[in-house]
Amino acid sequence: MQPPHQIAEKFSSIDAHDDTVEGFSFIPATKRGKKAKLEVTLFRHWEGKRRLLTFTNCANIQLVLDADVLLDNAPNNTCALQATADSNEVTALMRKHKSAWNVSYQKRVDPLNGKLDVADKCVLFRVRVFGGVLQIIARSFSVRPISSPSALVTANGKISLP
Numbered sequence: 001m002q003p004p005h006q007i008a009e010k011f012s013s014i015d016a017h018d019d020t021v022e023g024f025s026f027i028p029a030t031k032r033g034k035k036a037k038l039e040v041t042l043f044r045h046w047e048g049k050r051r052l053l054t055f056t057n058c059a060n061i062q063l064v065l066d067a068d069v070l071l072d073n074a075p076n077n078t079c080a081l082q083a084t085a086d087s088n089e090v091t092a093l094m095r096k097h098k099s100a101w102n103v104s105y106q107k108r109v110d111p112l113n114g115k116l117d118v119a120d121k122c123v124l125f126r127v128r129v130f131g132g133v134l135q136i137i138a139r140s141f142s143v144r145p146i147s148s149p150s151a152l153v154t155a156n157g158k159i160s161l162p
Contacts, residue, residue, distance in 0.1 A: 001139070017079065019076075024039070035057040054143075055136045056141070069131030070129055079128040081128070125138060
């Protein structure tokens with residue numbers, strides 16, 4: 001696997017300015033030893049091409065988004081893709097998220113210490129959109145072309161396309 005700084009540079013070099021965000025999909029880990037995954041679908045409407053960004057080995061995810069501002073800027077609602085391997089930024093976001101866990105741990109079993117121990121192996125990815133930012137702390141990412149939007153299964157079992 002590439003070092004985190006090279007992964008960050010590679011991600012930051014992807015041109016996604018003015019793409020359309022079609023959706024985010026979070027796939028949680030289902031058992032210990034597995035890691036969560038996040039997918040972002042981008043559409044480059046003037047080329048008719050879709051891309052799927054996949055973040056693997058996710059540790060933390062934060063989405064701050066004003067849906068009205070995103071809509072006001074559609075279809076060109078993606079600002080940029082950015083990433084950093086700065087462990088200070090990674091650990092700061094990990095520490096910040098602890099207050100939102102809605103659970104407390106005894107000091108000896110608190111998972112934050114283990115997360116902080118591997119922070120230097122992680123990358124802080126940012127998908128900046130006009131109206132907010134999606135931040136992902138993960139170990140790697142991939143990007144690949146896709147031919148059509150992914151089908152989503154809603155809570156009532158119906159399939160819908162974004």
